[in-house]
Amino acid sequence: MLNLLKSDMYKIFKRMSFYVCLVLSLLAAGYTVWTFEDTIRNMYKKQYGAYASMLGLDFDSMTAKDFGITAWSVFSQSVSNAILLSAIFVTIFLTSEFGSGMCKSIILRGKGRVSYYLSKLVSSITVPIIYTLAICGVSFGIGAYRYQGAEWKEEYLKDYIIPLGWFALVTISWISVICMVCFLCRSSGFSMAINLGLVTILPGAIILAIMYAAKAWFNVTNIEFAKYWIGNYSNVSLYSGGMQNDEMMAMIYTLCGWFFVPMIIGILSFKCREIK
């Protein structure tokens, strides 16, 4: 499997689409960080605009420092893009193996299908991790340049670094889902449509549909289905400031479920189906 993994990593770094998605994620991150002050100002205006004169505040004249914006507070603001762009790249990467016939040419040389699947999964997992780290690095750099405040404080560990670790776990689970979809569909267009749908617009609709079905057919109203939906954990700011134990356990179970169940489905399907 190590050889397959080496080959997959080599392929990832030789693919132009990897760098295109990386650049897009960095541009999005750069834009988000650069305009973060205006975003916060507009948010404040929207929320507290009516009371601004009563409170003696003039949001237009407030600086980033007044809003508490530092390089650290912006460094993980855009990491959600890593999931979207990883979904795009990983879908291209995995389905191209089927489209080009390379999957066939590896399997026919006696490489095990489980090894093949796991190699693809592990190599794909590195993609959002690289994107996340690159986004954080660029965001921090731009944040440090634009907003200053790059000095380290102990509470940042809990507020910004640990949440990033949780986010990494979420991305790993996402990749497992994306990988399963690619191995099930095999066609690039179909896989791309499903994966993009999953990471963007479908989650809300799926949760609503599940809740409706549970209520209508089983009269179940007391289960928070949203709590067990992987998309629910995709926002890094959720973990800022720490989590309660029960929240953390629910999250760990959810992420493990979303990692292992798709992985098992993907492996079983790949083992059983023919390779065209």
Added chain:
Amino acid sequence: MTEEKLQVCEDDDVLVRTKGLAKTYGNKKVLEDVDLEIKKGKIYGFIGKNGSGKTTTMRLILGLCKPSKGSVEISKDIKRSDISAVIEYPAFFPNMDAVTNMVTQCKALGVKNPKKVSCALLSLMGLNPKDRSKVKNFSLGMKQRLAIAMSLICKNDSSQPASNDSEGDKEVEKNSSDEDKGSSNENPTESLTNAEVNTDTEADLSLPDLQYPSVLLLDEPINGLDPEGIKEIREIILHLNREKGVTFLISSHILGELEKISTGFIVICNGKLAAQFDAKDLRKKVKGCIRLKTNNNSKAVEILINDLSISNYRTEDGEILIFDEGINTSDITKKMVENDLIIESINSETGNYEDYFIKLMGGN
């Protein structure tokens, strides 16, 4: 977890054997009870009509699909990784160049010195390793050559000193990393010696760490090749077979080409094995004849029967067609001249393989 379990064939001579191989898709029987043997060192022409089950047989041998019935046995002397193939269509990443495509495959198979091996195999197949253009821009023939080059990649022996391997690769890697950084003038092959990047086939084949698969299954390998390309591929196949002991199973509809290189034939018709025989048997099965025309054919027939003991003949359109074996035109000419007969024409014709195969394939 790396290699799928296989049934072992105990026969020393046989590399791959199928036993009662059958494949059914829904209600459609694609293959039925196919028993074939691929013996060591041979080149098999795999013949059958479109949809007769050639590719399915190959796919089953390669483990790309599971048989509905029967089994595939592989010699104890080889591993599944020793069986390679170009099947259905050439497999590669169209947006990568040939060397990168080759290196991905080398890495996946655990080949040492992946760039060196890739360049050598590309040169062997008549492709320029220095050509950095994307494979999608290749002609059909070049794609076919690349696919064969990729199928020739085989895990090389670890018997070579590790230091040599790493040194060689270091040199190539150094060059390659320069290239990856955007220097288009640099090339991984530039660090190789002249002999190693020489486009001369002999030089490339003699690379010390270049190993080849034991069995190579080629599905329509000469599709899209120009006559010169066909000749080159034929020569490479023959060289690999004779010098490196690679056994081939080649499916093709170009019977003339198969006849030139095959030492055995496997004919499949409507999912059933129609015949498997050696090339020398084919020559017996497809008899040639000598066509003779004299100024007196009836006297000539008498001479042939009495003096040359010919028994298998017929007359047709004023000519005598002689099918007996072991008789040649010079013997006949000598006898005719001795008996004062004037030979108007005499020529030796080889048998019509094409008709024979078409008949075996279930055609008219």
